Amino acid sequence: MNRSRFTAVFSACLLLGTGTPSLAAVVSIADARASGGNVVSIRGTVTVPAGAFASSTFDQGFGLQDETGGIYVTMSDNAGLIAGRHVRVTGTLGDDGYGLAVFQVAAASDVRAAVPAPDPAPRTVTTGELGEATEGVLLDVSGTITRGPNNDMPYGYSVFIDDGSGETQVFIPASTGVNPFRIPFLKTGNRIGVTGFGGQYQSQYEVLPRFRADIRKLP
Numbered sequence: 001m002n003r004s005r006f007t008a009v010f011s012a013c014l015l016l017g018t019g020t021p022s023l024a025a026v027v028s029i030a031d032a033r034a035s036g037g038n039v040v041s042i043r044g045t046v047t048v049p050a051g052a053f054a055s056s057t058f059d060q061g062f063g064l065q066d067e068t069g070g071i072y073v074t075m076s077d078n079a080g081l082i083a084g085r086h087v088r089v090t091g092t093l094g095d096d097g098y099g100l101a102v103f104q105v106a107a108a109s110d111v112r113a114a115v116p117a118p119d120p121a122p123r124t125v126t127t128g129e130l131g132e133a134t135e136g137v138l139l140d141v142s143g144t145i146t147r148g149p150n151n152d153m154p155y156g157y158s159v160f161i162d163d164g165s166g167e168t169q170v171f172i173p174a175s176t177g178v179n180p181f182r183i184p185f186l187k188t189g190n191r192i193g194v195t196g197f198g199g200q201y202q203s204q205y206e207v208l209p210r211f212r213a214d215i216r217k218l219p
Contacts, residue, residue: 128165
């Protein structure tokens with residue numbers, strides 16, 4: 001079944017580090033995820049480069065994480081942000097229409113450079129642990145390939161793994177440039193480790209790798 005997604009698109013021209021500073025209170029990402037429709041500011045470290053998931057989210061957003069949690073920041077223009085950048089973002093909590101919580105950006109001054117913070121380390125979880133608590137967070141999972149790789153173009157590819165605690169999906173957006181059919185060890189029965197963004201599509205929680213190096217063969 002084809003994967004179909006929708007993310008709200010905003011007509012904002014991003015000028016990182018410019019514009020009028022927002023008066024919105026700075027809160028943790030965990031608090032922002034519970035803020036409803038209130039305008040707030042969050043700050044953290046970029047975990048998913050801007051536009052890396054465009055084929056799946058239909059936007060040019062990025063992943064952001066602090067010490068309390070993570071979230072996907074949705075925006076229409078590519079900010080040119082790479083993993084490891086530190087930014088402050090002002091916006092509101094929303095939903096991409098398929099279950100993933102997103103932080104919606106609406107103005108040019110909504111994304112600004114921030115003071116450096118510790119880079120988040122991936123949280124090691126079992127395949128059966130993926131759920132609301134892992135959404136938006138950089139994760140590290142490992143398991144045996146039970147299904148795939150499967151072609152779900154133009155959105156991307158899926159691979160299912162299980163470490164014995166329950167099967168979960170690894171979804172590889174086509175816009176990352178990673179093609180699992182060109183990775184020889186991605187075959188049913190092989191064990192792999194995956195680092196990636198904790199996502200959700202409908203009722204399926206998943207891990208989305210960002211780079212080829214996020215996918216590795218295990219003994």
